[in-house]
Amino acid sequence: MTEATKRSATISVDGKTVDLPIYDGTVGPSVIDVRKLYAETGHFTYDPGFTSTASCDSIITYIDGDKGELLYRGYPIDQLADDSHYLEVCYLLLYGELPSAAQLEDFEFRVTNHTMLHEQMTNFYRGFRRDAHPMAIMCGVVGALSAFYHDSTDITDLEQREIASVRMVAKMPTIAAWAYKYSIGQPFVYPRNDLDYAANFMHMCFSTPCEKYEVDPIMARAMDRIMTLHADHEQNASTSTVRLAGSSNANPFACIAAGVACLWGPAHGGANEACLAMLKEIGTVDRIPEFIERAKDKDDPFRLMGFGHRVYKNYDPRAKVMQETAKEVLELVGVTNSPILQVAQELERISLEDQYFIDRKLYPNVDFYSGIVLSAMGFPTSMFTAIFAMSRTVGWIAQWKEMVEDPQQRIGRPRQLYSGAGSRDYIDLNKR
Ligand code: CMC
Numbered sequence: 001m002t003e004a005t006k007r008s009a010t011i012s013v014d015g016k017t018v019d020l021p022i023y024d025g026t027v028g029p030s031v032i033d034v035r036k037l038y039a040e041t042g043h044f045t046y047d048p049g050f051t052s053t054a055s056c057d058s059i060i061t062y063i064d065g066d067k068g069e070l071l072y073r074g075y076p077i078d079q080l081a082d083d084s085h086y087l088e089v090c091y092l093l094l095y096g097e098l099p100s101a102a103q104l105e106d107f108e109f110r111v112t113n114h115t116m117l118h119e120q121m122t123n124f125y126r127g128f129r130r131d132a133h134p135m136a137i138m139c140g141v142v143g144a145l146s147a148f149y150h151d152s153t154d155i156t157d158l159e160q161r162e163i164a165s166v167r168m169v170a171k172m173p174t175i176a177a178w179a180y181k182y183s184i185g186q187p188f189v190y191p192r193n194d195l196d197y198a199a200n201f202m203h204m205c206f207s208t209p210c211e212k213y214e215v216d217p218i219m220a221r222a223m224d225r226i227m228t229l230h231a232d233h234e235q236n237a238s239t240s241t242v243r244l245a246g247s248s249n250a251n252p253f254a255c256i257a258a259g260v261a262c263l264w265g266p267a268h269g270g271a272n273e274a275c276l277a278m279l280k281e282i283g284t285v286d287r288i289p290e291f292i293e294r295a296k297d298k299d300d301p302f303r304l305m306g307f308g309h310r311v312y313k314n315y316d317p318r319a320k321v322m323q324e325t326a327k328e329v330l331e332l333v334g335v336t337n338s339p340i341l342q343v344a345q346e347l348e349r350i351s352l353e354d355q356y357f358i359d360r361k362l363y364p365n366v367d368f369y370s371g372i373v374l375s376a377m378g379f380p381t382s383m384f385t386a387i388f389a390m391s392r393t394v395g396w397i398a399q400w401k402e403m404v405e406d407p408q409q410r411i412g413r414p415r416q417l418y419s420g421a422g423s424r425d426y427i428d429l430n431k432r
Contacts, residue, residue: 005030013041027062044415051310054235056243057408060093060398061234068314068363072232073097081321086227086391087111087197090169093232093398114170115191115200117178118148125182134179134386135264141175143257153251155404164252165397172390173197177204180383198223201390206378219377222329226373229318229366230388232395236310238262238269242396243403247412252400259396260389266305269392272384275306276340276371284339285346292347296356306368307351308360318366326369329376344372 008019009032018040021033031054034045047053062071070077073092080089084098091099091107099107124144128137145167146153152164178188181204189204199220207213233239242259246252263269282291294302309316330336348364351357374384403409 011037011041013043016041023057028064038415044417046417049310050235050240055240055412056235056403056406058234058399058402059096060402061232061395063234063311065309065311065313068312068317070233070317077229077317078321081225081228084228085196086224086231089228089231090394093394094165094169094401110166111170111197112193114167115174115193117171117174121148122178122188125178125188128182130183130185132183134176134183134382135260135270135389137179137182138175138386138389139257139261139264141179142172142260143254145171145253145257146251149253153253155246155249155251161252161401161404165401168252168256168397169394172393173201174204176383176386176390177201179386180205180380183382196220196224198227202377205383216332218328218332222325222373222377225321225325226370226387227391229321229370230391232392232398235399236268237265238392239396239399242400244412246400246403247409252397255400256393256396259392263389263392264385269385269388271305271365272367272371272374272388273381275367276375276381276384278305279340279343279347279371282343282347285342288343288347288350292350292354292356304347304351304362306364306371307357308362309365312363312365313361315363316365319364319368322366322369322373326373326376329373333376335376340375341372344368 005022005024007022007030009022011018011020018037020037022030023033024030038044045053060073062074063069072080072089073096075084075092075098080092084092087108088099088104090111091104121141121144124141125137128140149164149167152160152167154160174191181188187209189207189209191200192203193200195203195215199215199217202215202220202223203213206215235243238259241262242255245255245258250258266274278291282288291302291304294300295304295307326341330338330341335341348368351362351364357363370388371381371384374387375381379387
């Protein structure tokens, strides 16, 4: 844990004064340590949605929401997206430093040698309905990994933790691609270890036994960038879910399955799917004002998908990179002026000038353009969140490992403000 500073916060409750230590991070807000508050005052802190609560001390990822900055282990996301590649970023997130050439080669070898799934898992897939959503299949299959890989579920064993980590990074593309293949009724395509990580994923999604499929390098690079942009994002809902699940010492596969489930929601990873559906629903530029009005109407639950973020109160730095990638991919497929793209660009322009969005600091987030890119690459909307889950797996694992190895770690157990009925006697059914 970071050392306490000389400063402290003083809180006075019912006449009792308590001094609470303050810790400084490297950058970003300092924290007030409230762990002794309940013991000393009998009061809890109240923070639904954890808007003011740091749940852990982490050295992995940093976001400055006001500046619109995202750093993995100190390195800015735009530099990593431009100059690095996904597996190198995975190494960085998992081990803390950029690898040497030999370390990278070894890591790529280890990942590449774990890309296949246990053959019996093909039977497991066949238990799902044919029209199952790929995320529904992923929740089940990722959780089921602990039934197939018993030799890497002992979280007290460093080597088993390491094998589980590499297995998860290696197998997620196969799991996601097979969820897709199953949902469209095509045979599973096995991984090809001569391809790089992103190209192999596209091969498993788009090739069939009857036709040769060449992965376009621009597409593979776009896929790699999408993965890099989504690799980690500090203590977001799904990562916090993984940490909370892991705090009970559950095995890593079960923890990552919990993260997949949480990511599925439209307020989180499901937003890219919801965003493209919204752009299609808007359809034409002239209908934008109607949807902007709906987004502002407090009586209408509609929100502009792909806008707003709990932490970013500035342009999401991932959205900038994604916008560039969108241009490259759309040029490649020859769709530079599709109605959806026109709606997206105009929606972005109008919302950035609209007082409602300015006042609330609502900017496009990563999901605003990712759906357009993935769609142009040939993925159906139902695969968008599955691709996000695949890309985020490394972040979940890095955060899970950090938690397991943290001596401060205790089971996560939030408390509550109870406002229900007080103790009362049970009433027999015939007397109610
Ligand atoms: N459209 C219209 N109004 C919005 C939107 C939006 N997309 N997002 C927030 N607001 C308004 C909200 O109504 C509230 O207004 P008021 O103060 O007048 O009541 C204000 O902005 C603050 O909103 P909030 O709900 O308190 O903000 P939050 O931090 O709890 O929610 C969010 C963050 C991402 C859930 C939300 O902005 C949202 O629902 N966005 C759309 C879904 C989306 O794009 N999610 C992807 C997030 S990025 C990918 C990821 O990290 O998972």
